[in-house]
Amino acid sequence: MNDNQPVFEQVMEIIENGIINKTWQVDELIISTTQISRLYNVNPATAMKAISRLTERGILYKRPGIGMCVAQGALEKISAERRDVFLHQTIDAVLLEARTLGISLQDLIDELTTREGTHSHD
Amino acid sequence: MPKKAWTIATVNMKNIHAAYIATAVVFLALVSQYVVNAILAAQGMDISTSYMVSVAWAFWLLIPLTAILVPARNFNRIINLGGKRNPFFWGSLMLNAVMAGAVSLVTILIGYVVDPAIVKSGALGGVFVIQDIFGWGAYGPVVAFLQQFAFLFLFGSFVHTLSAAHSKWYGLVADVVIIAIISVFTPIAPLRGALVWFFHTVLFASAPWQILTCLVLGVVIYAINKPLLAAKAI
Amino acid sequence: MIELATVTKKYRHTMAMDSVSLTIPDTGVYCLLGRNGAGKTTFMKLIAGHIRSTSGTITIDGVKVSPGRMPDCVSYIESDSVQFNMRVSDLIDTACLLQESFDRDFAKEMTERFELNPRKRFRQLSLGMKTMLTTIISLANNSTVILLDEPTLGLDPIVRDRFNTMLLESYDAHPRVIIVSTHQMDEIAQVTQRLIIIDQGKLLMEAGIDEIDEKAYTLSGPTQEVLPLVSGLNCIGTTQAGGVLAAHIFDQRIAVPEGVSVDRLGLKDFFINIVRRENHA
Numbered sequence: 001m002n003d004n005q006p007v008f009e010q011v012m013e014i015i016e017n018g019i020i021n022k023t024w025q026v027d028e029l030i031i032s033t034t035q036i037s038r039l040y041n042v043n044p045a046t047a048m049k050a051i052s053r054l055t056e057r058g059i060l061y062k063r064p065g066i067g068m069c070v071a072q073g074a075l076e077k078i079s080a081e082r083r084d085v086f087l088h089q090t091i092d093a094v095l096l097e098a099r100t101l102g103i104s105l106q107d108l109i110d111e112l113t114t115r116e117g118t119h120s121h122d
Numbered sequence: 123m124p125k126k127a128w129t130i131a132t133v134n135m136k137n138i139h140a141a142y143i144a145t146a147v148v149f150l151a152l153v154s155q156y157v158v159n160a161i162l163a164a165q166g167m168d169i170s171t172s173y174m175v176s177v178a179w180a181f182w183l184l185i186p187l188t189a190i191l192v193p194a195r196n197f198n199r200i201i202n203l204g205g206k207r208n209p210f211f212w213g214s215l216m217l218n219a220v221m222a223g224a225v226s227l228v229t230i231l232i233g234y235v236v237d238p239a240i241v242k243s244g245a246l247g248g249v250f251v252i253q254d255i256f257g258w259g260a261y262g263p264v265v266a267f268l269q270q271f272a273f274l275f276l277f278g279s280f281v282h283t284l285s286a287a288h289s290k291w292y293g294l295v296a297d298v299v300i301i302a303i304i305s306v307f308t309p310i311a312p313l314r315g316a317l318v319w320f321f322h323t324v325l326f327a328s329a330p331w332q333i334l335t336c337l338v339l340g341v342v343i344y345a346i347n348k349p350l351l352a353a354k355a356i
Numbered sequence: 357m358i359e360l361a362t363v364t365k366k367y368r369h370t371m372a373m374d375s376v377s378l379t380i381p382d383t384g385v386y387c388l389l390g391r392n393g394a395g396k397t398t399f400m401k402l403i404a405g406h407i408r409s410t411s412g413t414i415t416i417d418g419v420k421v422s423p424g425r426m427p428d429c430v431s432y433i434e435s436d437s438v439q440f441n442m443r444v445s446d447l448i449d450t451a452c453l454l455q456e457s458f459d460r461d462f463a464k465e466m467t468e469r470f471e472l473n474p475r476k477r478f479r480q481l482s483l484g485m486k487t488m489l490t491t492i493i494s495l496a497n498n499s500t501v502i503l504l505d506e507p508t509l510g511l512d513p514i515v516r517d518r519f520n521t522m523l524l525e526s527y528d529a530h531p532r533v534i535i536v537s538t539h540q541m542d543e544i545a546q547v548t549q550r551l552i553i554i555d556q557g558k559l560l561m562e563a564g565i566d567e568i569d570e571k572a573y574t575l576s577g578p579t580q581e582v583l584p585l586v587s588g589l590n591c592i593g594t595t596q597a598g599g600v601l602a603a604h605i606f607d608q609r610i611a612v613p614e615g616v617s618v619d620r621l622g623l624k625d626f627f628i629n630i631v632r633r634e635n636h637a
Contacts, residue, residue, distance in 0.1 A: 004619050006570045006609075034528070037546070044524065045549040049566045096614060129453045137440050201406070202437040202490070203447065204455040204497060206426050352424030356406040356434070 011050035130213030141187035149180035178229035189281035222274035272336035363412035374557035387548035404432035431497035445474035463496035484510035577616035593629035
């Protein structure tokens with residue numbers, strides 16, 4: 001757990017990551033609050049809060065008597081949200097930092113193109 | 123509730139080692155009189171004028187010692203194990219009655235069986251037997267048992283109540299008042315009469331009257347524990 | 357469930373509890389935080405009916421609590437309490453006899469888990485072990501309110517960790533009100549659901565641990581940039597060094613400009629700030 005975000009947000013991210021990398025598929029049972037609190041050393045109440053927030057957002061749903069499962073369309077919803085965050089906040093931050101360091105837009109584009117090239121060769 | 127009260131009585135019974143040890147020591151001290159006399163007799167000395175105190179008296183010690191230890195020492199420990207005040211109140215009353223009954227039974231047995239046997243067998247002048255001193259033997263062992271039981275019950279209630287009051291200032295006040303009554307009353311003849319009358323009633327009065335007074339007074343005095351216990355902090 | 361209405365407890369010269377009103381409506385693990393002498397033990401003793409309040413009333417499930425009417429549904433054992441000098445196993449058996457709903461198997465299992473030698477007598481145990489034993493005896497009671505007074509006092513970190521696990525297991529098996537007082541805040545932060553903070557006999561705050569997780573944070577950066585952000589927020593304390601200001605906030609999170617950083621405020625620092633603010637006010 002890092003020190004700047006609320007713990008429940010970090011737990012939400014952990015679960016979202018699990019859905020994005022297909023650890024948990026649609027209609028599959030996710031990790032329980034007790035397991036989360038054991039695994040990441042967080043308060044069960046905090047784990048519970050993360051799960052209830054995800055439920056409110058329609059990413060998880062409760063199967064009575066069984067537990068929390070991944071909702072239909074959860075993956076798409078998370079991807080869309082993350083995409084939104086990336087396109088706005090992340091890129092804004094990169095541009096701001098580039099400006100502070102005096103890196104020109106062209107240099108930045110060149111750098112990104114080279115990177116993408118090396119990555120696709122992997 | 124009666125079950126929990128009885129549990130508290132038994133827990134208390136198991137946790138008054140000091141009372142048992144003190145009683146055993148006094149008992150052995152009293153037994154040693156017989157041994158000393160037996161040795162003297164064996165050496166050919168005349169012991170026909172020597173009187174001894176019955177070993178039964180040692181058991182009397184159990185009554186005040188239990189009554190002191192239970193509220194002063196065991197109360198906190200019982201609450202600390204999750205016991206509650208109300209069953210403690212009833213349990214201690216039960217224990218007081220059981221102790222008075224057991225001590226009375228043992229001492230009457232000694233007074234009617236052991237002591238006479240010693241008097242008969244030896245060259246002793248005699249034994250101070252409990253029921254003879256208080257005149258409880260007049261109607262036979264059963265009434266003697268009841269009379270002694272009633273007196274010990276009153277005695278235990280009184281000491282228990284005084285001991286329970288000692289966690290607060292009024293315990294010390296009670297001490298002073300009791301000492302004051304005795305020391306003021308004794309030199310003044312009419313008041314002394316009242317004291318004598320009191321002790322005569324609880325000890326020497328005719329059996330039914332004595333038993334009734336002791337039991338009623340014992341219960342009344344014990345009832346004071348109810349508010350005492352409610353005020354007692356842990 | 358538990359309700360305190362303007363409860364005051366005065367000892368000769370000190371206010372141990374100063375008109376505290378508090379409602380604990382639901383089951384949960386509650387953490388009672390306060391400095392030494394803040395009134396934590398008085399708080400617990402009052403609820404357990406061990407002592408009488410000077411004024412105000414305490415009710416549990418609608419029934420008034422007083423020393424004359426000690427609630428059966430409350431289990432409280434003082435942390436450094438005197439006990440019969442029995443063997444550990446006998447103490448547990450006796451507690452089982454004395455209490456209404458005692459889970460003897462749980463108690464036995466816990467003594468094994470915490471390596472308490474059942475044949476040892478109470479006085480032979482170390483401080484930590486004594487505390488552990490009284491904690492086990494308290495927790496084994498299935499009554500509706502369990503009060504634990506500094507249960508981790510004198511325990512090493514490994515045993516403290518086991519204690520947290522035991523607390524959670526016990527709560528999961530029998531959800532009820534468990535109030536724990538402790539100074540090991542970052543550890544209790546992992547198991548407690550709500551916090552009750554008291555200082556000098558006064559109730560400073562009652563809040564969910566998730567609220568603190570979400571709303572307690574520190575803004576730090578150049579003073580002239582942080583100061584305008586703070587106005588309008590509930591600032592519980594500040595630290596200044598050079599031109600840098602760290603403002604501790606208990607409020608909604610805000611978006612911050614570049615150059616100002618946001619850090620989650622841990623429970624311990626949150627507590628320190630809340631208590632310090634009260635003392636300065």
